[in-house]
Amino acid sequence: MRTGYTRRPKAPEPTSGALVKNYITPAGLQRLKDEHRFLLTRERPAVVEVVSWAAGNGDRSENADYQYGKRRLRQIDGRIRFLSKRIEAAEVVDPEAPRAGLAATKAFFGATVHYEDAAGAEHVVSIVGIDEVDLSRNHISWASPLARALTKSSEGDTVILRAPGGTEELEVLEVCYQHIPVEPFREPLGSEASAKSRARQNATEE
Numbered sequence: 001m002r003t004g005y006t007r008r009p010k011a012p013e014p015t016s017g018a019l020v021k022n023y024i025t026p027a028g029l030q031r032l033k034d035e036h037r038f039l040l041t042r043e044r045p046a047v048v049e050v051v052s053w054a055a056g057n058g059d060r061s062e063n064a065d066y067q068y069g070k071r072r073l074r075q076i077d078g079r080i081r082f083l084s085k086r087i088e089a090a091e092v093v094d095p096e097a098p099r100a101g102l103a104a105t106k107a108f109f110g111a112t113v114h115y116e117d118a119a120g121a122e123h124v125v126s127i128v129g130i131d132e133v134d135l136s137r138n139h140i141s142w143a144s145p146l147a148r149a150l151t152k153s154s155e156g157d158t159v160i161l162r163a164p165g166g167t168e169e170l171e172v173l174e175v176c177y178q179h180i181p182v183e184p185f186r187e188p189l190g191s192e193a194s195a196k197s198r199a200r201q202n203a204t205e206e
Contacts, residue, residue, distance in 0.1 A: 022089040023109050023142055024129035027182035029090050032131060034185040036083040038193070044076050046192040072192075086131060095126075095180050107150045107175045109142045114174040115150065122173065126180045127151075134183060 024032075051069035095110030107113050112126045127147045128139045140147050149161040149170065157172045187194050 020089060021091040022086050022129065022131070023091050023093055024131060025110065025180055025182060026092055026094055027180070027184075028129050028132040029087070029092055031182060031185045032083055032087050032090075036080060036087060038185065038187060039076055039080050039083070042187075042193040043191055044073070044080070046195075047072050047076060050192060095177050097177075099177060102154075104177070105154050105175060107153050107172070110177055110180070111150075112176050112178055112180065113150050113153075113172060114176075116171045116173055118168050118170070125150075128180060128182075132182055137181070137183075139180065139182075 047069055051066060051073065054066035054069055093109045095112075107127065109127055109129075112124065114122065114124045116122050123138070125138045125140050125146065127142050127150070128134075130141045130143060132139055133141045133144075142148075142151075145163050146161060149159045150172065153159050153172045153175070155172055155174055159170050159172065161168045161170050
C-alpha cells in the first residue's frame with residue numbers, strides 16, 4: 001500500500017429526541033414519493049373497495065377476504081406513515097452538485113469510492129441514504145461501518161474498517177462524485193391496484 005494518512009473512524013454519536021435528518025439523493029427521494037403516492041392514491045383505495053365488498057358477504061369473523069383486507073389496510077397505513085416521516089426528514093444531497101476545494105476530493109455522502117482491501121482486491125462503492133441501499137449495485141448506507149470508515153478520506157489514504165468480523169486496513173484509490181443510478185419505484189405485480197388495472201384492461205380487450 002502507498003504511504004498516506006491513516007484515519008480511524010469515530011464511534012457514531014448518540015442521537016437526541018430531535019428529528020434525525022434522512023440524507024438521501026434526489027432520485028432516492030423521488031422513489032419514496034412515488035411509492036407514497038401509489039399507496040395513498042391507488043393501492044389503499046383499491047383495498048378499501050375489496051374490504052367494503054367483503055363486508056357485505058356474511059359473517060366477518062369467518063370472511064377470509066374481509067380479514068385479509070383489513071390486515072392489508074393496516075400494513076399500508078403503517079407504510080404510509082413511515083414514508084411520510086422519511087420524506088419529511090429528507091435532507092437531499094445531489095452527488096452531481098459542484099464541489100470546491102477539499103469537498104471535491106474527500107469522501108462524503110454521495111461519493112463513489114474506489115478502494116483496495118487488505119487482500120489486494122479492488123472495490124467500488126457509492127455512499128447513499130439508508131432508504132437507497134442496493135448491494136447489487138454496490139450502494140452502501142452512509143451509516144454503515146464501511147461508509148463511516150471511508151468518510152473524509154481522500155485518494156492515497158489508509159483507513160481502518162471496524163466490522164463484526166474484525167478490523168481491516170483499506171487503501172483509498174480514488175474518490176469522485178458522479179451520477180448514482182437509483183432503481184425507481186415500480187408497482188408490485190401482486191398489488192390490488194395492479195390486479196384491478198389488469199382486470200380493466202382485459203375487460204376492454206374482450
